[in-house]
Amino acid sequence: MKHYEDNFAHSHLPCETLRPDIILDHPDFRFEGSLNCVCKLLDDHISNGHGDAVAIRTFDTLWTYRDLYEKSNQIAHVLTDDLGFVSGNRVLIRSANNPMFVAIWFAVLKAGGIVVATMPLLREKELTVMIDSAEISHAFCDYRLEEELAVVKSDFLKQVITFDGTETKWSKLETLMHNKPRTFQNYHTMADSLALIGFTSGTTGKPKMTSHFHRDILLICEAFPKYSLQPTPDDIFTGSPPLGFTFGLGGLVLFPFYFGASTFLIEKPTPELLLRAISEYKITICFTAPTAWRIITTLVGDYDISSLRKCVSAGETLPLKVWEDWYEATGLKIIDGIGSTEILHIFISSNEDNMRKGATGLPIRGYEARIVDMDGNEVPANEPGRLAVRGITGCKYLNSPEKQQEYVQNKWNITGDIFRRDEDGYFWFVARGDDMIISSGYNIAAIEVENVLLGHDDIAECAVVGLPNEERGMLVCAYIVLKNQEHASESKASEIQEWFKKTAAPYKYPRQIHFVNALPKTETGKIQRFKLKS
Template sequence: MGWTVMPDFEGHDEAREQFTWELPESYNPAVDFLQKHDDPERVALEQAYPDGRREQYTFRELDALSDRFATGLAGLGVEAGDRVGVVVPQKPQNPVTHLANWKLGAVSVPLTVLFGTDALQYRLDDAGTNVAIIDPAVRDDIDAVRDACPALEHVVEIETDAPAGDVHAFEDVLAAPENTDIEPYESTPDTDTAILYTSGSTGPPKGVRHSHALWLGRAAAAYNFFDQGLGPDATVWTPADWAWGAALGGTLFATWHHGGTVVGYPASGFDPDEAFGLLSEFGVTRSFVPATALRMLMDVENPTATYDLDVETIAVGGESLTPEIVDWVAETFDSVTINEFYGQTELNLVVANNSNWFDTRPGSMGKLLPGYDLAILDPEAADRGVADPVPAGDLGEIALRPHDRSVFFDEYWNMPEKTAAKEVEGWFVTGDLARQDDDGYVWFKSRKDDVIITSGYRVGPTEVESAILEHPDVVQAGVIGVPDDTRGEIIKAYVETAADAPARETLRSEIESVVRDHLAEYEYPREIEFADALPQTTSGKIRRTELQEWHADGESS
């Protein structure tokens, strides 16, 4: 039994035994998401805006809009294989662009509007992006980096009639309906679909090249961590940015694959009362909510008395689900389940809870989903290229093997050595440490490397350190993640300054601003400590393990 119509397996063991991928020979996600449904007039997108505006888009209307935009992109010279950046929040132009790309055979590069100049420049340039579709919120940053991105021929700005300079208006690129004649690109599950960027602990961010099978893998996973509740009757919302894989593939496109309705809302930040209002207004039945946002929802007193809620399942990913959240959901709502899931940008969503199959164990990520194998390997042996499983219950590195290779990533873009290092004797290693108990539950412990997980975002400390070093009075910087009750972890920086640096409170504020300007809002250090000198290896690298010891001992300037 395969992915085409996801069966409602009664139990986890049955699903593991009977599920197979059975990917089709021909597959285009734009056709899958928009054209296969029995009722194309059903609402696919409920679009809300902070100013009170509301819009609806049916599957047929999104199909026509993406046809028109594909025609317009073709007029700009976009061809199969070209990379198109999408720097748009939760607005209709975001999925319309992705769908138009795939109708042309082009490759999407999803990017968040939270990125600053350095983050945008690196990714747009590294991917060789030919065209970028942007929100007005990032126009100044795009203007600042455009000359440093030689492949970037065209910029298209949404929500503007007459953009200044060498920029096209989105509405101008949309072709007139009578001029639209798009035959979707003849693609397969192995046709390139997107380059998604992930931060590592060392070196620059990695571009993860995926094929169209990515969306089928995400759709299968979402069907399960939403308790087999996706379908035409489902209404789904997430506060997570559609630039991220779990929101884009595991929520937006997974819902459309199964024929449900998505709610879009381009919030500038997370407001818990606003979130409850959206859940109530649109009758949301399934929601992916990062754990940080759930902890903020817990501050709303007696929400069920204020809001009329239809939520049945809350899915959580990106950071560990703590027992107090599970208890709050159980105490606050009637018949609402909360399911944690786990995956990687590279390796899909592969472990999850499913309350229809087994009891949730607070603190556990759940069990392995159908279609994959999992092993817990000795991390030191894995570093040597040897797949050596540890005894059941012992701590080790999560390693995964798909039953169909297509649902995992193809490569790290222009990084063949890192691509090769990801696979060890047929197993794909994750860099995440965990235990698996005798009942199959997986218990996450920590990252093997120095990646910081803050509010669900994965942040590479090297990138933050580089941004801090842009300040002329900073001599050296070391960045670590430290525990935080709300965000899971926050970013902490240890900084060595020049002798004539300004007062430290002034410098703290300036460093925060520098990082916000160069990277993303969530990547600035919320704690900054100053030191006369930072611990280094003999080769001059910062010893972050020792900085963790400093933090634990309360050492500061």
């Protein structure tokens, strides 16, 4: 492959022996040689005469494919002409879901960069870890979110360029874009050139860097959408997941653009706004989490959703009652699915022909899965075990060989989930195999929450667990030993919660706090979290 000028990311890929098997045995999965995924996702629509087709809508604006193409090209020129950028640099994007986010995402890849997309809720501490871990040199930040990034201190970050996601004023990026050429010669990346780095929180508390090639971006567009959605250029996608999640990136950008469809982006996608968009703009495909589907079901009677044909749920397991209530209210079947940042998107799901209520589904095209014991041996039908997956994409942690060997065993991806497989091959979720808490679609590492709490002056010890909750799937619950136990009170709990929201991403804060005199521990001093879950 052709090396980038900045080869940091490629030099920290796991060696081939530590990577999972990649199986590309179908003609649809043959992406080889010179390849920049932006050509298929964006540029080809211009050369094929579809530049005037709608690409992105919001409640306030509309961009055609040509608008997106030209703005992306101008931003690529800003990177290469004005910002000291070289190919292979990692570029952070900090923004809510809006058209400028998408334009920047494409521009970075056009210029030969590697995208690191983040969520708006992340705070200075989390951003610093990401910037230092990936040695990020450039950042594009919506001016409304500049405060947390402005206080980041890193030797690696050289340029922070603000932009206006509302498109109502000129920030630094808009000024630099002015009069830039509207065409750009894309950097000649290869199929196995890195395109993006996605950070995922693990049980160690330090986020891991998952990496994906240009070909991986296109491969997932040949998998889940063709298996479950059957998209056409007439489809309009929308949903709630942030574009900083690979679930959101796939569902709201990659899949619609791969098939020449359009996307409707909502910066703060409440259930009410999702329903309004579906009703007013005739949305046909919606991606959101089970929590949102539950709320939407209670409101749907007030909206016209006759245009909606596909409903997708991921991020946490879909409760059977949510599926049944939605079907009873609308006649539509929610498509459940499981994916991971390591594998990039959904790998087990269903379609309307093979759906089985309550089951996550079957391995989709491009993937195979099995249930294994701790030694990697396949277990009998209906016996719970570890979920193992392999196929067209797989885990490639950067600079983390130990974690790579935990996730990839015997050339299979071990996701950390406990499933069972029935006699007909359907996969049924049982539990998480680690201390990851999945709440309202967000992955929250218990130990990461603990590390934040331990930074509070009044906290001596703490343990964090996820407890079942009908509304959110799981609740973040903290058991706290105070240095002065006489201070334990509801007001102290509220004070700690408010402090946490200012210190770390608010969605991670403990919604339940219990003050205890001591934490249950083993003789060697390890906290027995399972005792806190009972």
